[in-house]
Amino acid sequence: xxxxxxxxxxxxxPTLGNPDLPQEGEVNIADRPQSNTMGGxxxxxxxxxxxxxxxxxxxxxxxxxxFWSSFNISPRRVQRGGWARELTKQDxxxxxxxxxxxxxxxxxxxxxxxxxxxxxxxxxxxxxxxVTTLSRSGLPAVEDVxxxxxxxxxxxxxHSLQGLGPDGAEFVLAFDDGDQxxxxxxxxxxxxxxxxxxxxAKNFGVAQEVFSDIPLHNLWIFPGDEPPALEVDQAAAGVxxxxxxxxxxxxxxKPLYENSGGSIQIADSTNYEYxxxxxxxxxxxxxxxxxxxxxxxNADEWQYYLRGSARMTVFNTxxxxxxxxxxxxxxxxxxxxxGHYIENTGDDVLQFLEVFRTDKxxxxxxxxxxxxxxxxxxxxxxxxxxxxxxxxxxxxxxxxPLR
Numbered sequence: 360x361x362x363x364x365x366x367x368x369x370x371x372x373p374t375l376g377n378p379d380l381p382q383e384g385e386v387n388i389a390d391r392p393q394s395n396t397m398g399g400x401x402x403x404x405x406x407x408x409x410x411x412x413x414x415x416x417x418x419x420x421x422x423x424x425x426f427w428s429s430f431n432i433s434p435r436r437v438q439r440g441g442w443a444r445e446l447t448k449q450d451x452x453x454x455x456x457x458x459x460x461x462x463x464x465x466x467x468x469x470x471x472x473x474x475x476x477x478x479x480x481x482x483x484x485x486x487x488x489x490v491t492t493l494s495r496s497g498l499p500a501v502e503d504v505x506x507x508x509x510x511x512x513x514x515x516x517x518h519s520l521q522g523l524g525p526d527g528a529e530f531v532l533a534f535d536d537g538d539q540x541x542x543x544x545x546x547x548x549x550x551x552x553x554x555x556x557x558x559x560a561k562n563f564g565v566a567q568e569v570f571s572d573i574p575l576h577n578l579w580i581f582p583g584d585e586p587p588a589l590e591v592d593q594a595a596a597g598v599x600x601x602x603x604x605x606x607x608x609x610x611x612x613k614p615l616y617e618n619s620g621g622s623i624q625i626a627d628s629t630n631y632e633y634x635x636x637x638x639x640x641x642x643x644x645x646x647x648x649x650x651x652x653x654x655x656x657n658a659d660e661w662q663y664y665l666r667g668s669a670r671m672t673v674f675n676t677x678x679x680x681x682x683x684x685x686x687x688x689x690x691x692x693x694x695x696x697x698g699h700y701i702e703n704t705g706d707d708v709l710q711f712l713e714v715f716r717t718d719k720x721x722x723x724x725x726x727x728x729x730x731x732x733x734x735x736x737x738x739x740x741x742x743x744x745x746x747x748x749x750x751x752x753x754x755x756x757x758x759x760p761l762r
């Protein structure tokens with residue numbers, strides 16, 4: 360059907376920013392406001408959080424699995440000493456590669472000695488904590504972490520976490536399996552309580568009576584005294600220097616990309632060799648800028664929004680293109696190879712984490728790709744003068760610079 364036939368039938372003619380036939384979205388009802396009536400029950404609070412769900416850009420098309428969730432809707436498990444809340448695949452169906460946990464420990468609060476069947480990656484978002492662990496080769500580590508630092512424990516690595524003063528510790532954990540739950544861990548107290556006393560006595564070479572007062576139920580999170588100076592605990596644990604680093608100072612690392620629009624700082628096996636199954640990026644976007652159009656070829660992207668407000672459109676085959684909004688505490692997932700951007704929609708700095716189940720961070724920049732294609736070929740696709748194409752960015756930007 361040509362343009363004139365569409366006009367005769369009363370259909371809008373496709374234009375830039377409104378490409379589809381049949382057209383989708385509110386452009387269909389410009390002359391029929393009654394078609395947009397929503398008279399049934401409505402939750403105005405939720406609606407206000409998703410302006411681009413209620414009034415999608417005209418470039419959106421069809422639907423795809425919802426790629427938004429939030430720790431703000433996840434129930435907290437609260438105990439004396441702290442709390443935790445999580446988003447697993449059961450809570451957030453699209454997130455099958457990463458499960459996330461948001462946890463707080465009061466000063467002295469302890470996440471008891473435990474280990475997991477999956478790897479644990481984590482980043483401190485507020486306060487300070489002491490991290491203790493034992494490597495697979497039997498070497499101990501005791502380190503203090505603060506905001507912007509991260510740690511990584513391979514599957515089966517025993518560890519504990521303790522909040523430090525004055526504010527305790529808040530952090531986000533990412534497990535390299537969407538089914539992993541923080542409420543399903545291998546706990547020291549559970550093992551002791553479910554091992555015959557005579558076996559415990561034989562194992563540790565002491566009398567059975569030594570174990571008469573052990574907890575019969577797990578502690579999980581519990582209050583404790585604040586630990587002594589770091590060097591005291593390190594000496595008591597028999598720390599030997601020179602082992603692989605358990606922690607990484609992400610916020611102090613040299614950015615992979617940095618310009619007037621923001622920065623991207625990376626932690627993967629190229630600069631943090633210990634992190635063998637998880638790669639991550641800390642992304643900072645200034646007001647008026649955006650995370651450039653790109654995709655990730657080697658893993659799904661799990662996002663945790665730390666600060667500010669954002670709009671993201673995800674593009675998939677079909678075509679499918681859907682837009683939604685994110686705020687602090689929210690979580691997003693973008694499937695491997697799906698094109699997307701993240702725009703700062705507020706007046707504050709936008710900051711979020713990108714986490715991937717892979718050992719190496721990889722991305723494909725749309726601008727970088729097009730700058731390495733013969734201009735006449737790009738022009739044949741987009742009907743843009745090669746002279747104008749020459750003004751496009753040359754190479755990847757990561758973040759679009761402010762103009």
